[in-house]
Amino acid sequence: MIYFDNSATTQVAPEVLQTYNTVSQKIWGNPSSLHNFGEEAWNLLEQARQQIANLFHVKPGEIIFTSGGSEGDNWVVKGTAMAKQRFGKHIITTSVEHAAVRNPAEQLKELGFDVTYLPVDKEGRINPADLKAAIRPDTILVSVMAVNNEIGTIQPIKEVGEVLKDYPNIHFHVDAVQAVGKGLDNIVFSDRVDFATFSGHKFHAPRGTGFVYVKAGRKIAPLVAGGGQERGLRSGTENTPGVVAMARAIRLVKEGEDATVKREQAIKERIYNHIKQFDHVKIFSGRDQGFASHVLCFAIVGVRGETIVHAFEDQGIYISTTSACSSKKHAEAGTLAAMKVPEKEATSAVRISLGDQNTLEEADKFNETFDKLYMGFKKIIE
Template sequence: MIYFDNSATTKIAPEVLQTYDTVSQKIWGNPSSLHNFGENAWNLLEQSRQQIAKLLGVKPSEIIFTSGGSEGDNWVIKGTAMAKHRFGKHIITTSVEHAAVRNPMEQLRELGFDITYLPVDKEGRIDPADVKAAIRPDTILVSIMAINNEIGTIQPIKEVGEILKDYPNIHYMVDAVQAIDKGVDDLVFSDRVDFATFSGHKFHAPRGTGFVYVKSGRQLAPLVAGGGQERTLRSGTENTPGDVAMARAIRLIKEGEDEAVKREQAIKERIYDHLSQFDHVKLISGRDKGFACHVLCFAIPGVRGETIVHAFEDKGIYISTTSACSSKKHSEAGTLAAMKIPEEIATSAVRISLGDQNTLAEADEFNKVFDTLYAGFQKIID
């Protein structure tokens, strides 16, 4: 089996699973309990928070555990709206955000907020000048993803941050779910970023884990209110085994990040260069530094994306139709629509998404299988 769908989810690492099992069985006390058993769980949780913070170069108090990327995105967006609605109800985001950002924005629109969706160019990238032009006296939040989940575009996070330095009261959020272990921490944790969201299952941690980076001093109302866990910002009994396992997963990926990024870029380029030889293949992702090392989107116009996915599946290779969150809806991808990609291409688009465990040998096998499948698709194309 060749698994090229790592942007959808990753396999939990054996060492991480071992940590999860050990903590579940031996340190299962409630971290909020006053007895020693609870204290042991709390200490372990805080050690994990400190480890994540150290690896990412931030303060432990700035790491707030959540259940994943969707919760994190919803929390920052709605939490900002709740905390700052007296000062304004205008939010700026992009036309290529993940549904976990786009749908909460639309919920706020129904409550009277004004949402500005920035356009993108032919590579799916916003123009920082459009951010500046969209800012109003009542703007309270700018939300921009670091790496696009469908085609891998890296957004100009730092450039937008430079603009927002002149607007210190506006919150700046980065959806960094696709960005961890991809060599772009300098973008995600640049000086002006106030919030960044992460999801554990994207980097070999258990599903149902995640965290939000919350810059010290930033006002954010809790989305989940209750017993006051997580600095009163995110209530609910802590997922101690999951969060501890996630901390180990981050440590493991950070140890091999540089090598993994180089290998993923090499794999992507080998496949990209091979696909570029075919007249009826449309490469949507780029191969330069403006695109992430791990995402490659392409299309065979005239062949539907799900047909391509299942054809590769029959050969033991797993890819997806752009975003896995919307792939079963058989709809044109949001990013490609925003890029004004013709429908014939958009509905044919598929995504390869690489991980640190993929190899060049798998790229060569993919290319061989592609040759065989493409020959069969010629009947449809012609």
């Protein structure tokens, strides 16, 4: 099996699973309990928080644990709206955001908020000048993803931050779900970013784990009201084994980050250079520094994306249509639509997304399989 669908989810690393099981079996006390068993669980939780903070060079109190990316995105969007609505009801985001940002924004529109969606260019990238032009006196939040999950575009986060330095009261949120372990920490944690969202299952941690970076001093309404856990911002008994396992997953990813990025880029290049030779292939992902190393989106124009996915699956190679969250809905890729890609091309789009376990040998096998499948598809499209 060749697994090229790492942007959808990753396999839990064996060492991470071992950590999860050990904590689950031996330290299962409630971190809020007053007895020693609870204190031991609390200490482990805080050690994990400290470790994550150290790895990203932020303060431990700025790390708030959640269940993953969708929860984190929803919290920042809605929590900012609740906390700052007396100052304004205008939100700015992009036309290519993940549904976990876009849909909460649409929910807020029903409650009287106004949302501006910034356009993108032919590479799926916003123009910071458009952001500056869109800012109003009642703007309270700007939300921009770091790496596009469909085609891998890296958004100009630092440039957006420069614009927002003139507007210190506007919250700046970055969806960083696709950015961990990709050599992009200097972008995600630039000085002006107030919130950043992360999801554990994207970097070999258990599903149902994640965290949000909340810059010290920034106000946001609690996600869950209750017993006051997570600084009163996300009440509920903490997922101690999941959090500790996630901290270990981040350590492992960070240890091999530079080598992983280079290998992913080499794999991407090998596949890119091969498939670009074919007449009916359209490639949407770039291969320069403006695109992440791990995502390659392309179409065999005239063949539906799900047909391509299943054809590769039959050969033991797992890829996806452009977003796992919408692939089963047979929806046209939101990013490609925003880029004004013709519908025929957009509905043929598929995505390869690489991880630290992938190899150049797998790229060669993919290319070999591509050749065989393409010959069969030619009968459909010619």
